[in-house]
Amino acid sequence: MKAIEVSSLTKVYARGTRAVDDITFAVDEGEIFGLLGPNGAGKTTTIKMITTLTRPTAGSVRVFGIDTLRSPQQVRQMLGFVPQAISVDGDLTGAENLLIFAKLFFVDREQRKKRIQEALEYFGLADRADDLVKHYSGGMMRRLEIAQALVNRPKLLFLDEPSIGLDPYSKMQVIKQVKELNENFGTTIVVTTHDMAEADELCHRLAIMNMGKIAVMGSPRELKKSVGGDVLTVRVSGRKPESFPEDLGSLISSEDGVAKILTEDGEKAIPRVTDYLESIGATVESVSLSRPTLDDVFMRYAKTSLQQEGTFREARSARRSIARHAR
Amino acid sequence: MNDFQRFVTSAFTIAEMEARKIRHDSTELWMRTIQPALWLLIFGEVFNSLRGLAPGGYSYIQYIAPGVLAQSVLFVAIFYGITIVWERDVGLLTKLLSTPTPRTSVVVGKALAAGVRGIFQAVMIFALALIIGVNLRLDLLDVAGVFVVVVLFAMCFASFSMTLASFLKTRDRMMGIGQAITIPLFFGSNAIYPVSLMPTWLQAVSRYNPLSYVVDAMRSMLLTGDYSGLPVDMLALLVSTVFLIACASISLKRLIE
Numbered sequence: 001m002k003a004i005e006v007s008s009l010t011k012v013y014a015r016g017t018r019a020v021d022d023i024t025f026a027v028d029e030g031e032i033f034g035l036l037g038p039n040g041a042g043k044t045t046t047i048k049m050i051t052t053l054t055r056p057t058a059g060s061v062r063v064f065g066i067d068t069l070r071s072p073q074q075v076r077q078m079l080g081f082v083p084q085a086i087s088v089d090g091d092l093t094g095a096e097n098l099l100i101f102a103k104l105f106f107v108d109r110e111q112r113k114k115r116i117q118e119a120l121e122y123f124g125l126a127d128r129a130d131d132l133v134k135h136y137s138g139g140m141m142r143r144l145e146i147a148q149a150l151v152n153r154p155k156l157l158f159l160d161e162p163s164i165g166l167d168p169y170s171k172m173q174v175i176k177q178v179k180e181l182n183e184n185f186g187t188t189i190v191v192t193t194h195d196m197a198e199a200d201e202l203c204h205r206l207a208i209m210n211m212g213k214i215a216v217m218g219s220p221r222e223l224k225k226s227v228g229g230d231v232l233t234v235r236v237s238g239r240k241p242e243s244f245p246e247d248l249g250s251l252i253s254s255e256d257g258v259a260k261i262l263t264e265d266g267e268k269a270i271p272r273v274t275d276y277l278e279s280i281g282a283t284v285e286s287v288s289l290s291r292p293t294l295d296d297v298f299m300r301y302a303k304t305s306l307q308q309e310g311t312f313r314e315a316r317s318a319r320r321s322i323a324r325h326a327r
Numbered sequence: 328m329n330d331f332q333r334f335v336t337s338a339f340t341i342a343e344m345e346a347r348k349i350r351h352d353s354t355e356l357w358m359r360t361i362q363p364a365l366w367l368l369i370f371g372e373v374f375n376s377l378r379g380l381a382p383g384g385y386s387y388i389q390y391i392a393p394g395v396l397a398q399s400v401l402f403v404a405i406f407y408g409i410t411i412v413w414e415r416d417v418g419l420l421t422k423l424l425s426t427p428t429p430r431t432s433v434v435v436g437k438a439l440a441a442g443v444r445g446i447f448q449a450v451m452i453f454a455l456a457l458i459i460g461v462n463l464r465l466d467l468l469d470v471a472g473v474f475v476v477v478v479l480f481a482m483c484f485a486s487f488s489m490t491l492a493s494f495l496k497t498r499d500r501m502m503g504i505g506q507a508i509t510i511p512l513f514f515g516s517n518a519i520y521p522v523s524l525m526p527t528w529l530q531a532v533s534r535y536n537p538l539s540y541v542v543d544a545m546r547s548m549l550l551t552g553d554y555s556g557l558p559v560d561m562l563a564l565l566v567s568t569v570f571l572i573a574c575a576s577i578s579l580k581r582l583i584e
Binding site: 013048051052053054073074076077079081082083084085086087089091092093096100101103104105106132148 | 421584
């Protein structure tokens with residue numbers, strides 16, 4: 001069974017903005033799925049529709065086979081949701097924040113205490129459990145939010161910009177814990193982010209949204225390949241390579257003692273390419289590897305089309321949505 | 328757990344959330360007792376010297392004590408809309424609505440929390456009345472009855488305020504509308520003077536003012552012991568509370584769209 005099945009999903013806001021425009025995709029059970037795209041691309045609206053917070057204008061969503069329009073409460077019972085803005089209550093203690101959410105998810109009394117204690121320990125918050133959350137650091141609040149979303153043992157967890165505003169160390173911690181959750185509990189995770197390095201590290205598969213549509217979807221590896229594979233630039237002296245065995249990669253150019261070779265996995269190819277070149281009598285002086293990043297993918301699929309199609313009105317609505325999120 | 332149990336559990340959990348916040352920091356509650364105290368101590372004492380302002384041979388300060396209580400509960404409740412807008416702004420509301428909690432439970436829970444604050448106001452005003460020697464009928468059943476009215480009234484206006492918040496959507500607008508509603512309601516009711524002193528057009532308006540019914544109910548329990556008007560008062564209050572809770576539950580999702 002698919003964790004999420006979205007078909008022909010559309011949301012048109014009252015002002016006529018088509019925030020999400022006829023998108024169809026599915027997320028497998030146990031997958032970490034990334035939803036990327038520029039501001040105002042429709043990521044948050046898509047998540048809001050899947051989490052039953054907003055009604056779609058058209059189309060349907062099924063979460064583990066259950067229709068979100070027909071049984072929203074049943075769907076919400078399976079979800080964990082960490083919104084973009086810090087959403088823990090600063091006027092309560094860490095433990096109380098967890099307690100209230102456990103109750104709101106109808107976790108029974110015996111389970112509750114155990115799960116809260118486990119969550120606090122797992123996220124390294126046990127010694128600060130009885131402090132008011134407003135005295136926590138940003139990273140601690142983020143961890144508490146994720147802990148809070150987990151007390152009901154969700155089958156599907158949504159993280160909207162989980163590492164926004166965190167320092168590199170806290171960010172790393174959050175990424176690590178999200179990965180562990182997925183590995184240890186098999187939780188299906190949907191994450192939105194602007195951080196391409198994070199998406200690359202975290203996601204099994206991702207979709208880049210733009211102007212309410214899905215511009216491209218695939219594994220980070222496939223996507224990077226689609227904008228060009230790894231390129232090895234080799235400086236050689238002595239005999240110059242003219243042809244190249246196909247299993248090592250393809251020779252793009254070879255002039256002035258510099259050979260450019262397109263390969264699939266650059267790092268692994270380096271020793272084999274060097275060996276080959278030495279074997280034909282060339283001397284390798286230096287090798288450098290450049291590989292496309294998700295940034296390149298993003299630029300290709302999101303930014304260019306924004307420039308092509310971005311009218312004044314669309315730019316304005318994108319700005320509005322930034323302002324809305326910043327509040 | 329059936330639907331009704333879920334509804335009750337979540338409503339009480341949301342109220343518990345508020346109660347725990349008050350327990351951590353109750354400064355606001357204490358500050359909110361200043362205004363009613365001033366009404367009783369200054370306004371009440373000054374006008375106490377005017378004979379014949381209060382009907383039925385009661386002293387003026389006796390007469391306005393229930394009115395001041397009702398007004399202070401109104402002020403507590405009407406600002407619940409601001410709280411909910413604030414919770415939307417910081418992301419708490421989105422998170423709350425992403426739980427299986429029914430929308431109605433969120434509204435009822437918040438409204439109950441307003442009721443808890445209302446009871447605190449009532450206790451403080453009773454205490455003050457005792458200290459300055461205002462003679463009220465503080466027997467157990469009457470006090471319990473007043474608490475019921477206080478809770479219902481707080482729930483009624485907290486729901487009203489949350490309904491307004493769903494349409495106005497910003498804190499600034501809610502601040503403005505809060506003032507614009509509470510002051511006319513207060514002065515257009517029987518809280519600090521009898522309706523019979525009002526010009527006829529205002530008397531007509533006062534008949535549709537919910538605050539008048541609340542003050543009337545409180546006055547019958549705390550002062551006169553004449554319960555003849557009580558069923559009508561309670562019915563009016565109950566109907567409008569249920570109606571406004573329903574309104575707020577339906578409109579609440581507008582806040583996060």
